[in-house]
Amino acid sequence: MLFWTTCQTGMSSRQLKNRSMRKNKSPLIFFPQQRKNYFKKMRKEKEAELFREQLQQRDQIIELLAKQMQDEIIARAVAEQETKEERKLKEKEEKRIAELKSIATHRVTMLIVAVVIYLYISQLSSPSLIQSRCHLALVT
Incomplete structure (x- = not known):
């Protein structure tokens, strides 16, 4: 040939x-041995190229997963922080409401005491009248 x-x-x-x-x-x-060696070399090169591509794909996947994990960790931390802040705000609001209720109760009590004292002082002449009015003030 x-x-x-x-x-x-x-x-x-x-x-x-x-x-x-x-x-x-x-x-x-031209010769079978050369052809055999040539194809061996080509096969090795192709296998090496495929292996490099697999490594690149694996590295890309690992990078994507790492980014996703970072995003998930950040999202979880943000969510935890938000729940803590909401809990603190709720506790502060409950505390404020409880304080307002205690202030209102104290004011009502002081008002009743003031009315009783006023009635006692203003009408010392009739003790039965004072008792009846104090009873009405305490009921209302």
């Missing part, structure tokens, strides 16, 4: 080899 190719094109085998390497960037393979 080498002879036929050389005679037909008018080029030597070296020239054919150089020309084929320029066009295809792969040499013409």
Whole structure:
């Protein structure tokens, strides 16, 4: 076959080899052992390329997962902080309401005491009247 190719094109085998390497960037393979070695080399290169691609894909997936985990951690921390703030606000509001109720109760009690004292002082002449009015004030 080498002879036929050389005679037909008018080029030597070296020239054919150089020309084929320029066009295809792969040499013409004339002998079975060369062909076998060439395909072994090509297979190894392809396997190495596939392995590199797998590693790149795995690294990309790991980066994405890390970002997602970071986002989840941040979101969880923000949610916890918000619940703590809500709980504190709720406790403050409950405390304020309880204080207002105690103030209102104290004011009512003081008002009743003031009314009783006023009635006692203003009408010392009739103790039964004072008792009846104090009873009405305490009931209302």
